[in-house]
Amino acid sequence: MPASNVKLHPAAERLTAAKRYAVVLAGGSGTRLWPLSRANKPKQLLCLNGGESLLQQTLRRLLPMVDPAHVLTVTSNEYRFEVAGQLHAVHPGLACAVLAEPMGRNTLPAIAWACARIAQQTPDALVGVFSSDHAVADGQAFLQAWEAAEAAAERGYLTLFGMKPSAPATGYGYIQAGPPLAAGENGPIAKVQKATRFVEKPDLETARQYLEQGDYFWNGGMFVFRADRFLELLQRHQPLVYETAQQLAVEGGMSAPAELYGAMPDVSIDYGLLELTPDVAVVPVDMGWSDLGSWEAIYQQRDKDEQNNMVQGDVLALDSRDNLLWSEHGLVATLGIEGLAVVQTRDATLVCPRERVQDLKQLVAAVKERHAHLAETHLxxxxxxxxxxxxxxxxxxxxxxxxxxxxxxxxxxxxxxxxxxxxxxxxxxxxxxxxxxxxxxxxxxxxxxxxxxxxxxxxxxxxxxxxxxxxxxxxxxxxxxxxxxxxxxxxxxxxxx
Incomplete structure (x- = not known):
């Protein structure tokens, strides 16, 4: 979204640029979008819903609100050069602060390392943490939610974005929103509510109940907090992560030593911190969010043709409906099929019912046993x-x-x-x-x-x-x-x- 189109509350304009930072998490590797996504080319580096990668779209979404010099991207050592190259194409300043993990240790160590570096320069920084592989349809709603989350973070709260659910999804965690954080107050803070409960991936019937109640929201993995408050809670609840992050920040390198980083626990920010403190708030927001975590999610998010097919690349579909048809190389031609996902790359092709794409991990495990390179890398x-x-x-x-x-x-x-x-x-x-x-x-x-x-x-x-x-x-x-x-x-x- 161009900066000229952004209209924020006047209170946001009074927050100095020197105090606002963003941390982008770009280290994940998944199998749910195989054969397009592979270990050496994960989802965030792919162009799944436009001409730019999800990582690049994420940064363009952030830049109207934050100075490029105040953005830190945490990724795997395997991806650091490609990540830096993609960031440079968005803004050259973004490529200067890429932190490379020697191995994945989940979200809390990655966030802690970045936050400790930020706190060295700006102890009371307002830090936004964002995933690099999600889609957001309404950029204005996203920026306004960020603004509201900052208002709560200034008061010492760890503040999450609560995505308005559009269906009884069972693949997401849920946050229950309680009473307003600042009853009777106006401005951005009026949008913030206390977070009263976290639920990890409920069954279908429970998810339907949450949707009917209206006070449960998807946990989209976006957070805002004050750096000093985060580090205070981290020291209290996760002292090893705290001490390691501080050591990494003092040493100042952009790559973490494997022995030091690997000694930290493999723990998410949800389990490792958010669920251990009462000072957690949520900003409910309807911004057309999707984690694009499966081929079905991409099918639901993308436009369809007159036969309700989602088509990408060189595709000829005759008497075919309700399919996801994706070609990266050569022609995909279909006749008389319905409800399938067909994804063709140069060296592998996936064909399965759309209703089975959630089981793709099982298939990729079998592929890895027989053709390991097809799960690891593209040609x-x-x-x-x-x-x-x-x-x-x-x-x-x-x-x-x-x-x-x-x-x-x-x-x-x-x-x-x-x-x-x-x-x-x-x-x-x-x-x-x-x-x-x-x-x-x-x-x-x-x-x-x-x-x-x-x-x-x-x-x-x-x-x-x-x-x-x-x-x-x-x-x-x-x-x-x-x-x-x-x-x-x-x-x-x-x-x-």
Whole structure:
């Protein structure tokens, strides 16, 4: 939403920009949107309901309210480069504060680390915490709810957004809203109520009762609190998380040491803090929220054609209705089907009844047993320098298309088990091959023997594209030894390139 369209209560204008911060949680990886979402390309990095990823949409939703320099994004170490790249496309300042977790420890440690860093600079900061993979239809209602939550946070409350339920959903937690927090007062605070009860994923009959009562709201995982109040409660209820977060903040790094981070408990902010303190409030809001947590959620959220099909990509649907039809590669053609989810990527296709998409975790587990790579990664893999796409592979060979961004370079590296042939198809390549450095242009090639140190760089202003043919007895992505890497990755082996 453009900032010019935002109309906030005058009280919000009096809150100084120096006091308002946002923490974006972007570390989750899920299987409920397989085969599109995979371990190395999770939901928040995908474009599911528009031309930008859910992460980018989240940041655009926040920027009318918060200075880009006051936004911290917490993600997995696996995703940090792609996250930073997507943030940079929204605003360059956003890419400067990406905190990388060595492993997932649930929401409380991630929030604590970010909050401890913020408190070093602004102890009484008003901190909003937001998931990076949700959809919000009404951005104005979101900003007004944020404004109201800040008013409650100023009074020491941990304040949640309570999403108005549109159906008796059983996949969400619920919050029961009690009496007004500030009876008789006007302004944003008038929208806030005491949170009296938390319920985790009720059964269908109970969810129907909640919908009829009207005082239960979905817990959408959005919070606002004052930094000093949060840390005070954290020290009281979760001292190990508190102490670790403070140590990480003092050390000041953007990546957390695995041994230190892994010692923290795996606990959510709900269980670890919110349910242990009475000072919790809720702002009921109807903003067209969805967590887009399943193919059915995406079907419900997206527009349909005249046959009630949700269509994405190259799709031809004849005599077909009530389907989700999604193509990432090639034509999906259907005839006479009803109520199915069909999702096609370049290397995998899902076909199941829409009513069974909630059971996808079971299917992905079976896929992982037989074809582990199909649960982990796509054929196109993003790297900090660009990307590579596996075009074809077989016994003793693999063919890739490698794209190197202008000015970027791969690590200085070598392989024990494979040799490589490189053919430039676009741009100019600077190549270190053993003791030699050469430049190649379109339709020129070179050979990299195994055990030779080598590096590929793009000195030009347009993307460099090469075709790489690998050959050897072992072509795994872990056959790499790095000697120098400008992206701070380990130089003793590890993931490809």
């Amino acid at each position: 196109t893999v993003t790297r900090p320098w660009g990307s590579y796409t596996v075009l074809e592979e077989g016994p003793f060979y693999k063919i890739k298309r490698i794209v190197v961004n202008p000015g970027a370079k791969l690590s200085m590296q070598m392989h024990y088990h494979r040799s490589e042939h490189w053919v430039v198809v676009a741009g100019t390549a600077r190549i270190t091959n053993g003791e030699k450095e050469i430049y190649l242009e379109e339709n020129q090639s070179t050979y990299i023997p195994k055990t030779h140190r080598h590096r590929l760089e793009n000195p030009g202003r347009v993307p460099l594209q090469i075709i790489e043919i690998q050959s050897g007895p072992y072509l795994g992505e872990d056959d790499i030894v790095r000697f120098d890497d400008v992206y701070g990755r380990n130089c003793d082996g590890g993931s490809s390139r």
